[in-house]
Amino acid sequence: xxxxxxxxxxxxxxxxxxxxxxxxxxxxxxxxxxxxxxxxxxxxxxxxxxxxxxxxxxxxxxxxxxxxxxxxxxxxxxxxxxxxxxxxxxxxxxxxxxxxxxxxxxxxxxxxxxxxxxxxxxxxxxxxxxxxxxxxxxxxxxxxxxxxxxxxxxxxxxxxxxxxxxxxxxxxxxxxxxxxxxxxxxxxxxxxxxxxxxxxxxxxxxxxxxxxxxxxxxxxxxxxxxxxxxxxxxxxxxxxxxxxxxxxxxxxxxxxxxxxxxxxxxxxxxxxxxxxxxxxxxxxxxxxxxxxxxxxxxxxxxxxxxxxxxxxxxxxxxxxxxxxxxxxxxxxxxxxxxxxxxxxxxxxxxxxxxxxxxxxxxxxxxxxxxxxxxxxxxxxxxxxxxxxxxx
Numbered sequence: 267x268x269x270x271x272x273x274x275x276x277x278x279x280x281x282x283x284x285x286x287x288x289x290x291x292x293x294x295x296x297x298x299x300x301x302x303x304x305x306x307x308x309x310x311x312x313x314x315x316x317x318x319x320x321x322x323x324x325x326x327x328x329x330x331x332x333x334x335x336x337x338x339x340x341x342x343x344x345x346x347x348x349x350x351x352x353x354x355x356x357x358x359x360x361x362x363x364x365x366x367x368x369x370x371x372x373x374x375x376x377x378x379x380x381x382x383x384x385x386x387x388x389x390x391x392x393x394x395x396x397x398x399x400x401x402x403x404x405x406x407x408x409x410x411x412x413x414x415x416x417x418x419x420x421x422x423x424x425x426x427x428x429x430x431x432x433x434x435x436x437x438x439x440x441x442x443x444x445x446x447x448x449x450x451x452x453x454x455x456x457x458x459x460x461x462x463x464x465x466x467x468x469x470x471x472x473x474x475x476x477x478x479x480x481x482x483x484x485x486x487x488x489x490x491x492x493x494x495x496x497x498x499x500x501x502x503x504x505x506x507x508x509x510x511x512x513x514x515x516x517x518x519x520x521x522x523x524x525x526x527x528x529x530x531x532x533x534x535x536x537x538x539x540x541x542x543x544x545x546x547x548x549x550x551x552x553x554x555x556x557x558x559x560x561x562x563x564x565x566x567x568x569x570x571x572x573x574x575x576x577x578x579x580x581x582x583x584x585x586x587x588x589x590x591x592x593x594x595x596x597x598x599x600x601x602x603x604x605x606x607x608x609x610x611x612x613x614x615x616x617x618x619x620x621x622x623x624x625x626x627x628x629x630x631x632x633x634x635x636x637x638x639x640x641x642x643x644x645x646x647x648x649x650x651x652x653x654x655x656x657x
Contacts, residue, residue, distance in 0.1 A: 273317045275423035285313040285366050287373060289410065296420040298410050309411045311373065312420075313366050317404045319427040322349055326399035327426040328458055329406075331391055333419060338389040340418040344407040345386035347399040355379055366405065380407075395454050432457055476508035484508065491515060494592060498585035503530055519595045524570070527593055531586060532576035537619075539569040560614055561601075568600045573620060574607060 275281065281291045288299050288310035298310045319326070326347065335341045352361045365376060385398040396404075404425065410418045432453040433440065440449055473483045484504055488496035491511045496504055507530045517523045521538060528536045539561055547553045561569045570590060577583045587602050594600045605620040606613065615621050 271319065271427040273425045273427070275314070275420075275425075281312065281314075283315040283367075285311075285368075285376075287311045289408075292419065294419065294421045295423075296408065296410070298412055298417045300417075302412055302417075307412075309409050312408045312410075313376070314406050314408075315366070316351065316362050317425060317427070318351075319402055319404070321428075322402050323400060324402055324427060326396040326401075326404055327428055327454070328396055329391065329394050329426070330424045331393075331420065332422040333390070333392075334421065335390045335418045336413040336416040340411050340413045340416070341390040341420070342409040342411070343386070343388045343391055343394075344384060344409075345388075345396060345399055345404065346380050346383040346406065347385045347401040347404045348383045349401045349403070351403055353379055362403065362405070393458065395451065395458070397451050397454070426461075476505045479505075492518075492592075493589075495585055495588050498581070498588075499531065503533070506530060518593070524590075524593065524600075527589065528570065528572065528586070531589060532572055534573065534576045537571040537616075539571065541565050541567060562599070564599075566598050568594075568598055569603060570600055571603045571605055573605050577604065 275295070278291050281296060288302055288307050289296055289312045290299050296312055299307075302308075302310065329343075329345070331343070333341055348362070351363075352359050353365065354360070355365070365371060365379060368376075383401075385400075386394065386396060388394050404427075406425075408420060410420070433450050436449075472478045473480065474487070476484065476487060479487060481501055484501065485496040487508055488494075488499075488504065491508070492515070493507075493511075499507070507527070514523055514526055521540070525535060525538065541564060544554070544557045544561065544563055547557055557563070561567075572586070577586050583602075583604060590600050590602055605616065607620050607622045609615050609621065
């Protein structure tokens with residue numbers, strides 16, 4: 267089957283070869299400079315390199331764009347097309363590539379020169395048919411506009427130089443005259459749907475690899491290996507977990523498996539205390555009494571201790587607790603203990619783990635600090651003493 271020719275913008279070098287003004291290159295694609303709003307700049311501009319189809323008078327097919335926009339006014343695309351790789355300006359021959367990249371030619375003059383090749387203007391496109399783009403070379407201009415502190419981004423672009431026209435499968439009477447233009451454009455919509463399905467089928471094997479699968483497929487893969495709360499994981503950590511989970515499932519239910527799962531989720535190895543670890547101190551009555559008082563104690567009890575810094579939010583703590591419940595053996599009770607940083611009365615302190623000095627916070631209404639219970643009890647006793655003396 268004939269291979270379609272297309273151009274993809276998904277790497278840093280794809281954008282470095284073009285012209286940028288108030289635009290920065292990110293790991294995902296393009297975004298406005300972070301300080302544009304502070305400097306009173308409203309938009310940024312990117313002009314791509316020339317895309318060469320290799321065919322004179324080529325009919326470009328479509329452009330598929332993945333972006334994060336904030337309304338149609340935040341992203342605007344301009345498509346230019348020409349059969350020539352140069353333009354005559356000021357009586358001189360100037361290649362389009364030099365014109366686009368030039369820092370000496372003003373942006374206003376570039377627009378004046380390129381206007382003759384403008385074929386499409388679209389606001390916030392996702393999938394556009396390039397019906398009017400006919401020519402060997404195509405390039406595009408992207409304008410990003412700041413929207414009340416929100417910055418749009420371009421994450422991925424795919425430009426198709428041609429297509430397998432469904433029109434060629436019809437009788438010749440439908441391929442001639444004025445009907446060809448309308449019917450070709452009409453069938454182009456169905457060709458785009460077929461094209462997407464064909465590509466997804468061809469790339470289906472990539473979705474079975476956790477390191478290359480699309481984000482929406484990760485949860486699907488996770489269910490295959492018994493991970494039901496994959497949506498609560500960070501994407502990069504979930505990929506690392508799934509890469510070796512098949513081998514780890516052979517030891518599911520063991521201490522090693524539990525440590526592996528928790529350390530992958532938190533990024534740090536947990537502290538696990540089992541019944542046997544406490545029983546070792548039975549010969550020391552003082553230590554044994556302290557341990558049995560501080561931790562769940564029994565042949566089917568397991569304590570899992572993690573630092574609060576590794577799961578700082580309540581959402582992450584809830585996700586970790588649910589994961590522990592899902593993977594533990596049915597007859598085992600596992601207790602999750604979050605170790606806060608600092609030294610507090612009534613809380614176990616571990617040297618080198620959470621034995622850090624923290625600054626004292628006065629009582630305020632910021633939703634974080636609170637009046638210590640010791641202070642409240644002392645005040646109450648003083649008030650009671652005053653009442654007794656007054657009697």
